[in-house]
Amino acid sequence: MYQHQSIEQFHKEIEQGTIECTRVVEHYLSRVSATSHLNAFVEVFDAEARERAAELDRKKSSGARLGKLFGVVIGIKDVICYKDHKVTAASKILKGFTSLYSATAVERLLAEDAIIIGSLNCDEFAMGSSNEHSAYGKVLNALDESRVPGGSSGGSAVAVQAGLCMVSLGSDTGGSVRQPADFCGIIGLKPTYGRISRYGLIAYASSFDQIGIFSTTVEDAALLLEVMAGQDEFDSTVSSEPVPAYSENLDTTEKYRIAYFEESLEHPSLDPEIRSATYDFFKKLESQGHKVSPVRFEYLDYIVPAYYILTTAEASSNLSRFDGVKYGPREKNPAGDLTGFYQHNRSAGFGKEVKRRIMLGNFVLSSGYYDAYFTQAQRVRRLIINKTDEVFRDFDLLLMPTVPSPAFPFGDKSKDPIEMFLADLFTVFANLSGIPAISIPLSTHSNGMPFGVQVMTNRFKELTLLRASKSFPSPVEPTKERP
Ligand code: GLN
Numbered sequence: 001m002y003q004h005q006s007i008e009q010f011h012k013e014i015e016q017g018t019i020e021c022t023r024v025v026e027h028y029l030s031r032v033s034a035t036s037h038l039n040a041f042v043e044v045f046d047a048e049a050r051e052r053a054a055e056l057d058r059k060k061s062s063g064a065r066l067g068k069l070f071g072v073v074i075g076i077k078d079v080i081c082y083k084d085h086k087v088t089a090a091s092k093i094l095k096g097f098t099s100l101y102s103a104t105a106v107e108r109l110l111a112e113d114a115i116i117i118g119s120l121n122c123d124e125f126a127m128g129s130s131n132e133h134s135a136y137g138k139v140l141n142a143l144d145e146s147r148v149p150g151g152s153s154g155g156s157a158v159a160v161q162a163g164l165c166m167v168s169l170g171s172d173t174g175g176s177v178r179q180p181a182d183f184c185g186i187i188g189l190k191p192t193y194g195r196i197s198r199y200g201l202i203a204y205a206s207s208f209d210q211i212g213i214f215s216t217t218v219e220d221a222a223l224l225l226e227v228m229a230g231q232d233e234f235d236s237t238v239s240s241e242p243v244p245a246y247s248e249n250l251d252t253t254e255k256y257r258i259a260y261f262e263e264s265l266e267h268p269s270l271d272p273e274i275r276s277a278t279y280d281f282f283k284k285l286e287s288q289g290h291k292v293s294p295v296r297f298e299y300l301d302y303i304v305p306a307y308y309i310l311t312t313a314e315a316s317s318n319l320s321r322f323d324g325v326k327y328g329p330r331e332k333n334p335a336g337d338l339t340g341f342y343q344h345n346r347s348a349g350f351g352k353e354v355k356r357r358i359m360l361g362n363f364v365l366s367s368g369y370y371d372a373y374f375t376q377a378q379r380v381r382r383l384i385i386n387k388t389d390e391v392f393r394d395f396d397l398l399l400m401p402t403v404p405s406p407a408f409p410f411g412d413k414s415k416d417p418i419e420m421f422l423a424d425l426f427t428v429f430a431n432l433s434g435i436p437a438i439s440i441p442l443s444t445h446s447n448g449m450p451f452g453v454q455v456m457t458n459r460f461k462e463l464t465l466l467r468a469s470k471s472f473p474s475p476v477e478p479t480k481e482r483p
Helices: 007-016 023-034 046-061 105-111 153-162 178-184 218-228 272-287 300-321 338-349 354-365 370-395 416-420 428-433 462-471
Strands: 041-044 073-077 114-118 167-171 187-190 211-215 257-261 289-295 397-401 437-444 450-454
Touching: 023 041, 023 046, 023 073, 023 114, 023 211, 023 257, 023 370, 023 397, 041 428, 046 114, 073 153, 073 354, 105 114, 105 218, 105 450, 114 153, 153 167, 153 178, 153 211, 167 218, 178 187, 178 211, 178 437, 178 450, 187 218, 187 428, 211 218, 218 437, 218 462, 257 370, 272 397, 272 450, 300 354, 300 370, 300 416, 338 462, 370 428, 397 462, 437 462, 450 462
Parallel strands: 073 114, 073 167, 257 289, 257 397
Antiparallel strands: 041 114, 167 211, 187 211, 187 437, 397 450, 437 450
16 A cells, blocks of 8 residues: 655655555556546556566666656656557547657656556547546546546546546646646646647647646646756757756745736636635735735636637647548548548547537638637737736736636536636636646535635746745645545
């Protein structure tokens, strides 16, 4: 039996010899099989994880230098490539596809002696907020199996929530790390756009996508970020900004200037219990010596439409490669011509939500509507970026609830896609402006579900984000014990 507290604590035990990688891997593999009904994993790399653990134990006995993530058991979302392993973006269209190379993020984890335990379920092509759009079926929230775990990285969140790995990777295009972290009572970090290489991350919307981290402690998230971040010759959008040693510099007594958008706290869709817990949290921060001030944000109602116009436009282009020629099963073509061939493969391979978005994206890019939708949404994005710059001229941090409501029951929003889209109200801001954001557990709702608060800061200021999150008061009431 192993109970993960932090990577640092795990390494102390490794050092003392009270635990070995092989035992820890056995522990996780047995938890994974005991909770298989949660459907968090697409594939478990059991034999390989065992072999790797044995190899690492031998490395330790040989006295060799151990990597920063020595023996750390990590799950990766099924949109992240790992050489010679299947990757499908939870889509039928990629059934049986094997990665030809590893994502830079994965390479860097492995270079620091991590163990990849398996690939994690998600919404198809990372499109969704509830994990109800996966070719492998839904993932269950381990705290209440009748409720969604959030999406699109639902499997990654549940894997950490239910103790099926120590930390996991997801991707966040509009909230897919922070929202499921919020719904599952754990930490979810989306770094600055361009902080971690996207090489080997299956694209949804390339100017928004970013690999993110799920963990139970700020320290663990900091360490993973430190390992994965930084320049990469395979991704021209990744930043060459130096990567600080985040994990070694987390302690602070700094008093922050904190802003919040009045419109978001007063938004009618915000659950009243989340609203009052967030205001209580602000009071606590003030009593710790921070200064919390309201700021006007006049564009709140435009951000979800702008996000869905721009991301579907990018998705319609990114997903055009899945046509049955380069990728996807090349099925027998009943129509006999090339267009029929594409139509047949794409109709059979993509699920409903992905088709909806490809059509929406093609529509907003079509010649008659381009200016009315795409150009207009780009303008909104510019206004949001300007507003972000303005806020961070005067403030260190921006706080917001992560999601307007706690995890909802399955089926609750799946009949109305607009309702599902609108629930992304608080998370898409950080992706439109490219800033880093983290969701940390805040409290528990009267319905028993956890919810978090979201902390944001200026681009490449992850150190501030992590330090502040660590120094902030811990959750008002502890969320239910992890199963
Ligand atoms: N829920 C959002 C969407 O469906 C976010 C997805 C994501 O971040 N990958 O687009």
